[in-house]
Structure formats: structure tokens, C-alpha cells
Amino acid sequence: MKVTQGVYICRMRDAEQPQKILIVDDDTPFATTLANSFRKRGFLSFMSNSEDNAIQLAQKEMPELAVVDLKLWHSNGLKIVEKLKEINNDIRIVVLTGYGSISTAVSAIRLGACHYLLKPSGTIDIITAFDRTKGNFEVDIGDKQNxxxxxxxxxxxxxxxxxxxxxxxxxxxxxxxxxxxxxxxxxxxxxxxx
CATH class of the missing domain: 1.10.10 (Arc Repressor Mutant, subunit A)
Structure with a gap:
């Protein structure tokens, strides 16, 4: 992915096949907005709000990228990260969460995520995170005092x-x-x- 004057250009496998991205989040309005935003930038996006559906979609569509919410109603996003990596070890995964901590960030990275972002994070933040080197992440926990x-x-x-x-x-x-x-x-x- 290249960023040129605010225009995001995704890498293409060939001229006719955009990258596939799987968005796993039980917040349907947020997931829909994110999926539409990725579509506008040339990605082929798929949405899921559950672990089982996410795994089925990943097996069927074989996405190159995934955005996974850490906390789903009936599942832990870390389990999904692990299963997605089993399906396709080359998939690049960004984990999103409203509950930021160093321990969960480290767990996500150990399981194969390329980055860990706090909500709310937009499409630009996520695209940037996909290109970061594994293990190169930050978790903002507030001011430095105490x-x-x-x-x-x-x-x-x-x-x-x-x-x-x-x-x-x-x-x-x-x-x-x-x-x-x-x-x-x-x-x-x-x-x-x-």
C-alpha cells in the first residue's frame, strides 16, 4: 500500500483483483462504515460479527488482510487471530480494542497480528498499521505522570x-x-x- 498525497492505493495481485479484507466486529454500524470505507479505497471487503462466520468467510474468500475486534459478544478476538493465522499464515491482521493494555497487545502480536490499535481507529490508521513491522507497536495509556x-x-x-x-x-x-x-x-x- 502506498500513500500519495492522501490517496491510498492498495497493492493488487493483478489489475483486476483488489486485495480482500475481512472485518470482524460485532458493532455493526462501525463494521459497515469501515467496510464501505475500504471498498471506496479499492479493497474487496467482507464483514462478520461472530467467530464461526469469520472463520467460514476466511476459508472461503482467503483474505490477505483482517481487522479483528478484541472483544466480541460471544468470543475473544485473540482466538480469531489464532484461527485466521492457521488458515493463512500470510494474512496481515490488525486488532482493534476499546480496552487497551500492554498484555493484550503483546498477546495479539505473539499470535500473529501485525499491529494493535485502540478504538476509535479509522481506515487511514488501519491501512498504516498493516504496513508496520511485526512487533513495532505502541499502546497509548494516557499521560506520562503516574x-x-x-x-x-x-x-x-x-x-x-x-x-x-x-x-x-x-x-x-x-x-x-x-x-x-x-x-x-x-x-x-x-x-x-x-
């Missing part, structure tokens, strides 16, 4: 969320806090990274 404390807190919360398949109630119970308190912390964290 960064160690913030990292430790987010690590603990996100590790517990991941272990509980992003079930907020169960995570709050394990962390010994009220569900609403945890939800407020997560919402505040999302707003700071927006």
Missing part, C-alpha cells in the same frame, strides 16, 4: 477481563469491586484513549 501505576492498574484489569472472556460482572467480582465501578473505569479509560 504511568507505572496506570500501567499496573490497566494490566491487572485487562488481564482479568481477558481471562474472563471480557465478562465485566465476573471480572469485577474477581477484582473485589462493584460492576458499575469497573464499567466507569473502563469507560474513563476509553475516553482518555479516544
Amino acid at each position: 504511568a507505572k501505576l496506570k500501567i499496573d492498574k490497566w494490566e491487572l484489569i485487562n488481564s482479568a477481563l481477558s481471562q474472563n472472556d471480557f465478562n465485566i460482572s465476573e471480572t469485577a467480582r474477581q477484582l473485589g469491586m462493584h460492576r458499575r465501578t469497573l464499567a466507569r473505569i473502563l469507560n474513563r479509560g476509553r475516553k482518555q484513549t479516544s
Whole structure:
């Protein structure tokens, strides 16, 4: 992919076949907007809101690129990353999340994602992320003051969320806090990274 004066040109296998991209996200309006944006830039895009459907689409269409939300209603996006890499080891995957942490970013990269972005991320951010070198990523956790404390807190919360398949109630119970308190912390964290 080349960026020329704000115009995005995707690599073509040949003059008639654009790159295929799979978008896996249970936020249908967001996924639809993203899919349409990629189509306008010359990609052939497919959408899925579940793990099973995403795997079926990947087996049928063999996309070269994928955008996978970390948290789906009934699945963990990391499982999808792993399965997509089993289907096609050359697929380039960008993981999106509203729950940013270093541990989940590292897990995504270890499983084969080429980059990890915090929501909201647009098409331009995602296209840029596809070209980044594996392991070269950043996770913005807010300002530098008290960064160690913030990292430790987010690590603990996100590790517990991941272990509980992003079930907020169960995570709050394990962390010994009220569900609403945890939800407020997560919402505040999302707003700071927006």
C-alpha cells in the first residue's frame, strides 16, 4: 500500500483483483462504515460479527488482510487471530480494542497480528498499521505522570477481563469491586484513549 498525497492505493495481485479484507466486529454500524470505507479505497471487503462466520468467510474468500475486534459478544478476538493465522499464515491482521493494555497487545502480536490499535481507529490508521513491522507497536495509556501505576492498574484489569472472556460482572467480582465501578473505569479509560 502506498500513500500519495492522501490517496491510498492498495497493492493488487493483478489489475483486476483488489486485495480482500475481512472485518470482524460485532458493532455493526462501525463494521459497515469501515467496510464501505475500504471498498471506496479499492479493497474487496467482507464483514462478520461472530467467530464461526469469520472463520467460514476466511476459508472461503482467503483474505490477505483482517481487522479483528478484541472483544466480541460471544468470543475473544485473540482466538480469531489464532484461527485466521492457521488458515493463512500470510494474512496481515490488525486488532482493534476499546480496552487497551500492554498484555493484550503483546498477546495479539505473539499470535500473529501485525499491529494493535485502540478504538476509535479509522481506515487511514488501519491501512498504516498493516504496513508496520511485526512487533513495532505502541499502546497509548494516557499521560506520562503516574504511568507505572496506570500501567499496573490497566494490566491487572485487562488481564482479568481477558481471562474472563471480557465478562465485566465476573471480572469485577474477581477484582473485589462493584460492576458499575469497573464499567466507569473502563469507560474513563476509553475516553482518555479516544
